[in-house]
Each structure stands twice: as structure tokens, then as C-alpha cells.
Amino acid sequence: MRAKTLTLIAALVLLHLILLFAGFFAPYDPTTQSRELPYAPPTRLHFRDSAGLHFRPFVHNWKTSAESDISETYKEDLSQSYPISFFITGSGYKLLGIYESHLHLFGTTGPARIFLFGTDGYGRDEFSRVLFGGQISVAAGITATLIALFAGSVLGIIAGYYGGLVDESLMAVTELFLSLPWLYFLLGVRAFLPLHLSTLRTFFLLTGVIGLIGWARPARLVRGIVLSSRNRNYVLAARAFGASDLYILRRHILPATFSVLLTQASLLVPRYIAAEVTLSFFGLGVNEPVASWGNMLTTLQQYSVLTSYAWLLTPAAALVVTSVLYSALADVFHSQLESLTT
Secondary structure (H helix, E strand, O other): OHHHHHHHHHHHHHHHHHHHOHHHHOOOOOOOOOOOOOOOOOOOOEEEEOOEEEEEEEEEEEEEEEOOOOOEEEEEEEEEEEEEEEEEEEEEEEEOOOEEEEEEEEEEOOOOOOOOOOEOOOOOEHHHHHHHHHHHHHHHHHHHHHHHHHHHHHHHHHHHHHOHHHHHHHHHHHHHHHHOOHHHHHHHHHHHOOOOOOHHHHHHHHHHHHHHHOOHHHHHHHHHHHHHHOOOHHHHHHHHOOOOHHHHHHHHHHHHHHHHHHHHHHHHHHHHHHHHHHHHHOOOOOOOOOOOHHHHOHHHHOHHHHHHOHHHHHHHHHHHHHHHHHHHHHHHHHHHHHHHHO
């Protein structure tokens, strides 16, 4: 169990580091367009040519041949090879949003382009957009989770510790929020808010709405932990010796809620990432040209695109991988929590 936990944590840390340093791992700027290469398929990596085997991978340029008025076929130009270089200088980006840098993990020189996940309808590199889009979507999920856990913890502690009318009132509101279909409620709330906002304001508005809607379940769980903890002998002894409410909460009550909050965080992050993706997919979230996994998938609303260009599903694949990792970690935390309570 311990090995599985460490493996999942390591995988999630690696995933978040790649997204955090997306500018370094992405070969191109996510907004750079190659209009001559719309819907180009993923670039093929080669290790062998007519001269033999090469230890350094190389690529060929794509060339298009119009077969009809409505379609183009991409073929490799085998007349020239372009080796892949590592730690190459390319388009500028801000490392951690602060430091200006031009260093990329890999890339090609000359006229060749490397599109690991192909391109979209504007010729933008899908791999770079998945990494930069993941920054927005995952950050939205984590930020919304922190908001929901903070609000839920505060209200749950107040309800569980003081009880009485306060507890009954807060739990009545909690039950109301839990009974609401959160997805439709979220869509309705977001639809009433301004649509044309800056990217930064849209991001904080989006995460704020998602987080404040999702506080109810953590609040009820925390309230149950507090109700159980406040009547334990060591808490009663501390109160008898004149300990203040703040001391009791900080010393005895809050530590008991950490394991539950950690499990809830593992469950809520993928749910809120999916909420951001859903809102952006319907045009209610982060808009172009800033990439997010949701607005990258909007082009798949066209049936012809969905059936013809499978590589445009990579944001959905990234969402699935992220959700599976978080859900597996939540299962591990839940199993450990059950083993501690039995």
C-alpha cells in the first residue's frame, strides 16, 4: 500500500511539474499558427533511413497534395531529414510566469516542425497547447478545491463545535446545496455572469463559482469529525483546565480533520477540473486564444472534425489520465483512513 501511494504521488508530482514548466517542455508557443499546416497529423519520429540506423531521432517535413477541392493529404518529404535537438533555443516564454526564457527541451532546426500530437485547424501545435491548457484547467481545479475545502472546513467546524441552532441552520443550507444538481446549477450561475472578461478575471470568477458551490460535502464531513472529537476525554480535560476554544480547535480538533480533507481534495480536484473543462467547452469559461482543455475540445462539436482528426482528442485523454491518478490516490487515502478507524 505504501509503495502504491508513493507511486501515485510521484506520478502526480511529475505531471504537475511538467504542466508548471510547460514553456520548457513545449516546443512552440501555443498561439503560434502555421496556416499552411491545418489539421496536420502527428509528426513521425524516425531512427532509420537509407543510410542505416541513427541513435538520434529525426523527422521529415510534411508536404500537402490537394486531391480534391475539400481535402488535403499530408505526406512526408523524404528528400531531407531534420534531426531532433535537445535543449534548443526557440520561442520566448515566462518561466513560472516571472523569468523570461527561450530554452526548450526539444525541437528541430531549419524549416521542419515537430508536432507530436498534430495540429488544430489553425496549424497550432496540439502538444504545446495541451501542456499550456493543462496549466489553466488543473490550476482551476486546485484553486476551486482549496476554496471549497476552506469554506467547508470553516462552516463544518462552526456547526460541529458549537451545535444547537447554528448547527441546524448550517446543515439545512448544506442539505439544500447537496440536493442541487451541481452541473446544471453551475451552468446557470455562470450564464448569468458577464461573458466578456479578461482571462485572469475569467479564471478567478470561474474558480470562485465552482469552489463556492462545492463547499457542502466537505462541510458535512468535517462537521461529523468535529462532533465526534469535541466529546473525547482529552478535549473535555482541556476544557476543564480552562483551555480556550481557539486552543482546543487548533490543538485537538483541526488535526483530526486533516485526513478527511486530504481524501476530499483528491476527489474534488478532478471533479473541478472537469467542471472547468465543461464550462469552457460550452464557451462559458476561458476563451481563445488562451488554451484550456475545455476550449480545445470545442472544435470537436463539428462532426467532421471529430471523425477525421482523432489527435484532437488529446485534451480529453489528458483529463482522463489526470482524473484516474487523483481518483486512485483518493482510494488509497480512503483505505488508509478506514484502517485507522477500525
